[in-house]
Amino acid sequence: MADRTHVTLQDVARAAAVSPATVSRVLNGSANVRDDLRARVQDAAGRLAYAPNAHAQALAGASRRTVGVICHDVSDPYFAMIARGIMRVAGDNGLLVMLASTFRDADREVAYVSMLRAQRAPAILLIGSGFEDKSWERSLAAEIDPYLRGGGRVAVVSRHRSLRVDSVLPENREGAAALAKALLEMGHRRFAVLAGPRDLTTVSDRIAGFRSTLASAGLTLSEEDIVEAGFTRDGGYDAMNTLLTRGLAATCVFAVTDVMAIGALSALRDKGMSVPGDVSIAGFDDIPIVRDLTPALTTVALPLEQLGERAMELALRDSGRRRRILRVAGEVVIRASTGRVPPGN
The missing domain is CATH 1.10.260.40 (lambda repressor-like DNA-binding domains)
Incomplete structure (x- = not known):
């Protein structure tokens, strides 16, 4: 034997x-x-x-109770808050969450989905913007489609145009449009934008919404008014310095994410400039720290934990072949970082 x-x-x-x-x-x-x-x-x-092998069997069984969550950068409070909501619902249902950061590398995202397929995770959640990239769309769909046919569940937070999966969609375009309207009502007519990489759908949607409202008011946001940098605090710092080097003409600067706005505030402080005395600053997301800044940040508030909760709930509830889309509106919150502009300025 x-x-x-x-x-x-x-x-x-x-x-x-x-x-x-x-x-x-x-x-x-x-x-x-x-x-x-x-x-x-x-x-x-x-x-x-x-x-x-008993150990291997135990691992295989454990994988069927593990939900894979793929985000861009867990150190970003935006993703951390969404992940918190996911973990709460997963924990209530006896599931363990495996969290991975892609650092906005499209190929790494596809690789992580492939790994989770191989481990037979019962659900995969993608939290973060899709990419404006046809090759990435095809590669990701090639992993997701057979996973779904095999009984896996997928839910996403943010826009992934090519995927026919359950989605929780923050209304990025509408929120940025509403912010622009509020800033116009405060008298601002000259704007600049600090943007993350333009191949991210979140960035393109927020710029488009902001620009469309300005256009409706007869104002043009030119490409020279938009500075692209890393979708981070340091990216915001560098982008603000770029604007200052060019000669800042705007009365208000819109950073497409709060973490970039935090960097912009630091850059202005280091130059001895006053916010909102010299220039107003606005962000987007309403991560927890921004209300405690000096000055507190004007932003578009999203219910970040709820985004994660709703995505996890979608992944847990079978809808057959019907795709479910939950749209989540943002709310403009005016704080001390934006001031009114006197008529004629």
């Missing part, structure tokens, strides 16, 4: 003249195996006294 401590699944596959995948399906009780192949595998496993 063979030494069962050294018999592997691959040994059984060779003895039965089948693939390791077929052996795995037979030993896991799958019905999708021909009777003759099943008999060969069972006979080979018996002859070799094969015993499944």
Whole structure:
């Protein structure tokens, strides 16, 4: 009799003249195996006294209780708050959350989805902007589509145009449009924008919404008025310095995310400039820290934890083949970082 401590699944596959995948399906009780192949595998496993690895089985079982969450950068409070909501709902349902950061690398996002497919995670959540990239869209769909056909669940937060999956959509375009309207009502007529990478759908949507409202008021936001930098605090700092180097003409600067606005405030402070005395600053998201800044930041508030909660709830509830879309509005919150502009300025 063979030494069962050294018999592997691959040994059984060779003895039965089948693939390791077929052996795995037979030993896991799958019905999708021909009777003759099943008999060969069972006979080979018996002859070799094969015993499944208990540790591996435990890991496989654990993977079916683990939800994969893929975000751009967990150090960004925007994603941390959304992940908090996901974890609350997952915990209430006895699920463990595996969290991964792509650092806005589109290829890494596809690779992580592939890994989670291989581990048979019951659900995958993508929290963060999609990319304006056709190649990425095709690659991601090539991973997601067979995962869904195999019974996996997928939900996303933010716009992923190519994926026919459940979505929680912050109304980025509408929120930025509402912010522009509020700033116009405060008398501002000259604007600049600090933008993250333009290939992110969140960035493109927020710029488009802001620009459309200005256009309705007869104002033009030119490409020279938009400075692209990293979607981070340091990116905001560098972008603000770029504006200052060019000669700041705007009375109000809109940073498309709060973390960039925080960097912009620091850059202005380092130059000895006053906010909102010299220039007003506005952001987007309403991450917790911005209300405690000096001055507190005007922004578009999104219910970040609720975005995560709703996404996790969608992933847990089977909708058949019907795609569900939940739209979540933002609310303009005016704080001390924006001031009124006297008529004629």
